[in-house]
Amino acid sequence: NKVRAYSIDKKDLVEFGLNEEDAPRTSWAKYIFGVCREMIKRGVKVEGFDTAFAGDVPLGAGMSSSAALESTYAFALNDLFNGNVDKFELAKAGQATEHNYVGVNCGIMDQFASLFGKAGSLIRLDCRSLEYEYFPFNPQGYRLVLIDSVVKHELASSAYNARRQSCEAVVAALQKKYPEIKCLRDANFDMLKEVKNNVSAEDYKRAEYVIAEVQRVLDVCDALQKGDYETVGQKMYETHYGMSKLYEVSCEELDFLNDIAKESGVTGSRVMGGGFGGCTINLVKDELYDNFIAKAKEAFVAKFNNPPKVYDVIISDGSRKLA
Template sequence: MDIEVVRSRFQKHFNGEIGSVYASPGRINLIGEHTDYNGGFVFPGAIDKGMMAEIKINGTDKVRAYSIDLKDYVEFGLNEEDAPHASWARYIFGVCREIIKRGGKIQGFDTAFAGDVPLGAGMSSSAALESTYAFALNDMFNCGIDKFELAKIGQATEHNYCGVNCGIMDQFASVFGKAGSLIRLDCRSLEYKYYPFNPTGYKVVLLDSVVKHELASSAYNKRRQSCETVVAAIKKNHPEVEFLRDCTMEMLEAVKNDVTAEDYMRSEYVIEEIQRVLDVCDALEKGDYETVGEKMYGTHHGMSKLYEVSCEELDFLNDCAKKNGVTGSRVMGGGFGGCTINLVKEELYDAFIADAKESFKAKFGRSPKVYDVVISDGSRKLA
């Protein structure tokens, strides 16, 4: 993403003025899927694609915002009744309102922003946008809000102004990202720890199936329900259990006859996935990327066969990775579409991408989109 482009558009729309420039990244999640609402761990990292905004205080009580990518301009006030109609502007408005609710003093400002996070590919473009403005406005208006609260401001914006009941992972990764590191986030306690991720000789690449990333909400809710049903059954013998994160396979086995085969299968995936995250952390501390890859394949198998949230296109891309000797591959995100994330040795990269494109197109009539990503820093001021 080019700072010069953002600067030139800002000057064009706001009388040649110059403001401050801030950026926040999108994210990947290496492993740990459907573990968040089960009290488990996720393992995200910030990427080298994100959102960038130029901002200047304008001395009024109005925000004047220009979306460079959409070529759309909106003005709005800072009171609750001033909420803009344009969905993209609601993210900025929501961040302003959430800061104000926390005692921050926000005044009117001019802003132009652009992004290079692919939309709908599961890399959290909306979290990148929220984090950019939360970080920037906190800095510019000296609100004194800590980074954790900035992530929560982004999450609350989704809940209260955009109608998305998301977890904290996306905003957390965007604000806390660190080049060369992934972050293990404990979704129960919100404790976190950085782990080294410097896969020399490997590339991280996402293959977008271009299947609509609709988290079929009814299917998602059904899976949450399965997990809660099993926890309730285990709790009868183990009152200390609150989430599947607290359960072992032995505990699950003991209630096998008290729950449906489907509920058992869903829970088996989650318990194994929480362990896989911990195994990957151990492997990264030893620089053992072969084990990391093996666990990624394990996650894909579990999501496809036990949690049943994959789809034909994603399974095809995973098989293609296996066939081409890719170290690790899995569906990334909630499932039902979106991308696979792949850890590929550099010498195998070209052949893998060529085969994936060609064979996928032969079967599905279109090519997958290819996104190379590098683990990068979180929210920051650029100029």
């Protein structure tokens, strides 16, 4: 009852059992093992299997490569072993894999996007209720492009958990006055100001970013419905500023790429993913695309002596069976 898993990209074969004590030490294999365990907990009769996988999602670049792997295997195991687990629970299995087998106290957004993605659409997800809504994303005359700084981050060893603790500390302070508050999305700036002296300056900044970002999400959804991509781009820049100066999860390379985007007339640019390296995602007018890419590459090499990678983005459907 063994799993033999082969990573084509890493040229690495790992074999492991399906019991709790059989956890592999290899980092990428922990994701597959964790999904197996979480699917077993959800009543799926997972048995031994052979598997090989490859992908073109950049690793450690803020593109949710781990969620892609988790969601793929949750979907595949559910199908292979005739499970009856719905897509909501498959997303939760991926999230639980991060919590229980990888050591990252992540949310559910990345796994949800990997499973529920829809071509030509962006998702607005309520992570509390898991209610979701699709918004049209058909930016005629614009292109989405990722610029990968090739600065790598491993989420578990980053400050992700520290940021979460900051938010929870502010919520605890708010609850003394407003017991109905469960998380920062329930608060507003007036409430936050009332507890400014009861939390650290650092935690206060983190909360400022989160509360502003919640409103930005709503603003972007309104803009998408109107086909107003200039406002979408403006909000992307606002998000980058907040992630850089308030939440402090950007880095010199990403701030540099964001500045180049502004100088090149790019409509919108921001950190992609958890920060601390990885990519910026950019909304660029077609006529500015070639100049922006050339300028970004040239300036980045001159500054950091390392060429960035460029990925054109297509919004596609989520996990699915191809044949």
